[in-house]
Each structure stands twice: as C-alpha cells, then as structure tokens.
Amino acid sequence: MKAVAPKHVANNKAAASVSGRMTLMPEVAPVEAAVGESQVARPADVARNPTNLRHVLPFEEPVRKLEIQIQELEALQAQRSADYTQELRALRNAYTELLRKTYNNLSAWETVQVARHPARPLFKDYLEMICREFREIHGDRLYGDDKAILTGLARIGGQKVMLIGHHKGKDTREKVACYFGLAHPEGYRKALRAMKLAEKFGLPVVCLVDTPGAYPGIGAEERGQAESIARNLMEMSRLRTPIVSVVTGEGGSGGALGIAVADRVAMMQYAWYSVISPEACSAILFKGNEAAAQLADSLKLTSTHLKRLGVIDHVVQEPLGAAHRDPHSAAHTLEQFISKTLRELGKLKIDDLLERRYEKFRAMGQFEEASRAKLRLASA
Numbered sequence: 341m342k343a344v345a346p347k348h349v350a351n352n353k354a355a356a357s358v359s360g361r362m363t364l365m366p367e368v369a370p371v372e373a374a375v376g377e378s379q380v381a382r383p384a385d386v387a388r389n390p391t392n393l394r395h396v397l398p399f400e401e402p403v404r405k406l407e408i409q410i411q412e413l414e415a416l417q418a419q420r421s422a423d424y425t426q427e428l429r430a431l432r433n434a435y436t437e438l439l440r441k442t443y444n445n446l447s448a449w450e451t452v453q454v455a456r457h458p459a460r461p462l463f464k465d466y467l468e469m470i471c472r473e474f475r476e477i478h479g480d481r482l483y484g485d486d487k488a489i490l491t492g493l494a495r496i497g498g499q500k501v502m503l504i505g506h507h508k509g510k511d512t513r514e515k516v517a518c519y520f521g522l523a524h525p526e527g528y529r530k531a532l533r534a535m536k537l538a539e540k541f542g543l544p545v546v547c548l549v550d551t552p553g554a555y556p557g558i559g560a561e562e563r564g565q566a567e568s569i570a571r572n573l574m575e576m577s578r579l580r581t582p583i584v585s586v587v588t589g590e591g592g593s594g595g596a597l598g599i600a601v602a603d604r605v606a607m608m609q610y611a612w613y614s615v616i617s618p619e620a621c622s623a624i625l626f627k628g629n630e631a632a633a634q635l636a637d638s639l640k641l642t643s644t645h646l647k648r649l650g651v652i653d654h655v656v657q658e659p660l661g662a663a664h665r666d667p668h669s670a671a672h673t674l675e676q677f678i679s680k681t682l683r684e685l686g687k688l689k690i691d692d693l694l695e696r697r698y699e700k701f702r703a704m705g706q707f708e709e710a711s712r713a714k715l716r717l718a719s720a
Contacts, residue, residue: 395458399450403442403661406435439661446610449633451642452618454610455589459664461671463490463505463548466588469671470496470678474503477534479526483563486527487518488551489599491534496546497679502538504531504599505548508589521590522555525568528598532572535579544582544682547599552617554595569598576601577701578694582685584678586656587611588663603697604681606654607643608670610662613652614641650704654681 396404410431417424446454454460467474467490476492479485487507494503506523509515531547538545554565576583576599585602591613607613616624618632618639625631640646643655656677663670685693 397450397453397457399442399446399453403435403439406431406438410435436660443610443661447633448612448636448639448642448645449618451610452590452612452636454662454664455612457662457664460589461663461667462510462589463507463550464510465667466505466548466671466674467494467503469668470675471503472496472498477530477537480529480533482529483526486524486530488521488523488555489527489531491530493543494546497675497682499679499682500543501546501682502534502543503546503548504534505588506551506595506599508550519555521551522553523551523595523598524555524557524560525563525565528554528568528572531599532568532575535576535581535583539579539581542581544584544685545579545602546678546682547583547585547602549585549587549591549596549600549613550589550611551592551595552590553592554598566594569594572598573601577697580690580694582682582688582693583697584681584685586674586678587613587652588674590617592617601697601701603685603693603700604654605652606656606677606681607646607652608656608663608674609643609658611643612636612641613643613646614639 410428413424413428413431416422417428461469472495474492474494476490487509489504490507491502491504494501496503506521507518508521509518535545537543554560554569583602584604585600585606587596587600587605587607589608589611590596591600591607591611593615596613616639618636618641619629621635621639622629622631625635640649643652646652647655654677656674658673659666659669688696
C-alpha cells in the first residue's frame with residue numbers, strides 16, 4: 341500500500357482545522373467595504389487560474405466578456421490611481437447575476453460540457469481536499485493495476501472509509517496512463533477486492549464516479565469486461581457494509597454502474613449519468629454526432645431529471661458557476677454530504693440496510709399493464 345499525502349498548491353494557503361486536517365484554501369481577493377459584496381462572485385479570483393481562461397465554454401462567452409471588462413477596469417484603476425469603485429461594483433453585480441442566470445438555465449448538452457470541463461476537479465483533487473489521509477491499494481491480484489480506478493483506505497470527516505473512484509488524469513501523460521478514466525476489468529476487480537476488504541473490517545465504502553464508460557478495447561473484452569462489471573453489481577447489491585456513491589463528473593453506462601450500486605446514490609449538480617453518451621447515441625441513430633445536443637435532452641441525463649425519476653437520491657449542490665470555478669467549495673459540500681450520509685447509514689442494522697438497498701433498485705422504473713381487450717382496440 342502506498343501513502344499519499346496532501347500536496348500544497350501554488351498561490352493557496354493551507355489552513356489547519358480543529359481536527360488537525362490540512363484543508364487547502366483558495367487565495368481570497370480583497371473584500372469591498374460595500375454591504376453584501378462578499379456574496380458577489382469576483383472574476384479576478386477566477387482569472388488567477390489560467391486553466392479556466394484557456395477553456396471558455398461556448399455558452400460562457402457573455403460571462404467571459406464581462407470578466408474582461410472588469411479586469412481592464414481594475415488595471416486602469418491601478419494605472420491611473422483613480423477610483424472606479426462604483427463602476428466595478430456595478431460590473432461585478434452584473435457578472436454575478438449573468439453567471440447565476442446562465443447556470444440556472446443550462447440545457448442538458450451544456451451540462452454535459454460543464455461535466456467535461458478540463459478544470460473540473462478530478463478524483464485526486466477531491467482526495468487532497470476532503471481526505472485527511474489516504475493509503476492506496478494496488479492491483480486485482482489476478483492481472484494488474486488499472487490506473488483508471490484508484491482505491492484505498494482514507495478518512496473523510498473523521499470517519500474511516502474505503503475510498504474508490506475513477507481518475508481521468510490531468511496532463512496528457514497521466515490521461516494516457518489512466519486511459520482517460522476508461523477502466524479495464526482489472527480495475528473493477530481491484531474495486532471489488534477493496535470492497536470485500538472494507539466488508540471484512542466493517543468500513544463503509546465511498547465511490548466517486550467520473551468516467552465516460554468502461555474501456556471498449558479487445559484486450560478488456562478478452563479479460564472479461566462484461567463479467568467483471570456484472571459481478572460488481574451482484575456483489576455490491578449484497579455487500580454487508582454501507583455504500584455511498586457520488587457521480588462527480590461523467591457517469592457513462594456500465595463503466596459508471598460498476599461502482600455505483602449503493603445505499604445512497606448522489607450526483608454533483610452539473611454531472612451527467614446515462615446508459616450512453618449523447619455522441620454515441622447520435623452515432624448509432626444518425627451515423628454522426630450532429631444530433632448529440634438534441635439527444636442529450638431526450639436521454640434525461642442531468643441530476644434534475646434523474647432525481648425526478650428516482651434514479652438518484654440526492655443532488656450535491658455546486659458553487660456559483662460550477663465546481664471548476666471554486667473547487668474547494670465544491671469539495672467542502674461533497675465532504676459534508678458524505679459525512680452526513682455515513683452517519684445516517686451507520687444507525688441502521690446491516691440486514692435492514694441490505695433490504696432497503698434491494699428495494700431501492702427493485703423499485704426503479706415504471707410500467708403499465710394493459711388488458712388484452714385494450715391491446716386489440718389499440719391495434720384495430
């Protein structure tokens with residue numbers, strides 16, 4: 341097992357909490373004296389992260405223009421030593437309102453784009469921000485160690501857990517090593533090995549899902565991709581320990597479901613979860629990607645849709661402008677949800693937990709039975 345310690349990030353201050361855990365805190369810009377200014381999103385904070393500037397989503401262009409105006413006015417104020425406080429306050433208020441309006445009215449396809457944002461926090465980012473310590477577990481003891489799924493012992497909110505999650509990788513080299521988050525059979529078997537270990541020692545299991553799907557290569561199929569996912573579904577359904585699963589970014593098909601059979605299934609606000617990606621659905625139906633935006637809405641893959649349909653239990657709210665604008669706030673909210681849920685599940689007897697887990701998935705989906713007479717009338 342390998343120990344992974346939280347790393348300090350440039351331009352950030354490390355603050356120690358009462359429990360002794362080191363929590364990374366973003367550098368905060370000076371606060372205006374005006375009342376209510378603390379509630380206003382500050383583009384200057386976002387501008388400090390060059391990754392955000394290089395990846396502006398199409399629907400964010402009007403917001404980006406306001407950011408540029410604010411930055412230019414701030415630079416002019418510093419250059420001329422003039423007072424543009426009133427103008428800056430008005431622009432920041434307009435920026436916050438536009439950002440809120442934009443993200444409150446995202447289409448399903450735009451939500452998919454947000455979930456894939458290059459600056460969106462990944463598994464290792466959440467690991468550093470919400471875990472006090474992490475001892476990684478490697479390999480499935482059958483074939484190898486899949487970098488697309490990471491597992492290990494961790495502490496979240498003071499509770500010992502078995503943490504499992506997909507990791508896509510940050511830079512090109514890491515993405516290739518992780519297969520862009522597309523897990524192989526050995527990845528799912530490693531996850532199952534970790535779950536069995538957690539069951540043995542009475543530890544709850546926490547899964548963070550973020551994958552476009554399972555790896556579709558020939559080697560993965562030869563090593564039993566479908567069987568490994570199916571076995572995980574079966575074993576997770578009867579695992580005698582609490583399980584919490586959260587879709588933090590992409591939740592693609594069986595690749596996501598392989599670690600998402602849980603007592604509580606949640607989604608980050610701007611994540612997506614579906615049996616197929618919009619592009620793949622478009623390719624099958626229309627032999628191209630042109631209809632992806634239209635099909636994204638038909639697939640009902642957003643957190644709002646899935647909560648209404650009863651597929652997920654909870655939506656974890658993200659900060660204004662999504663998690664890529666304020667990863668630390670997003671991580672804090674996620675940590676609170678996990679801690680609260682684990683406390684709730686810990687109060688239940690294991691047999692009751694298993695029964696509820698079974699009934700939860702058994703009750704999904706709706707159908708209507710029609711009599712033969714009605715069917716004859718319908719076909720007439």
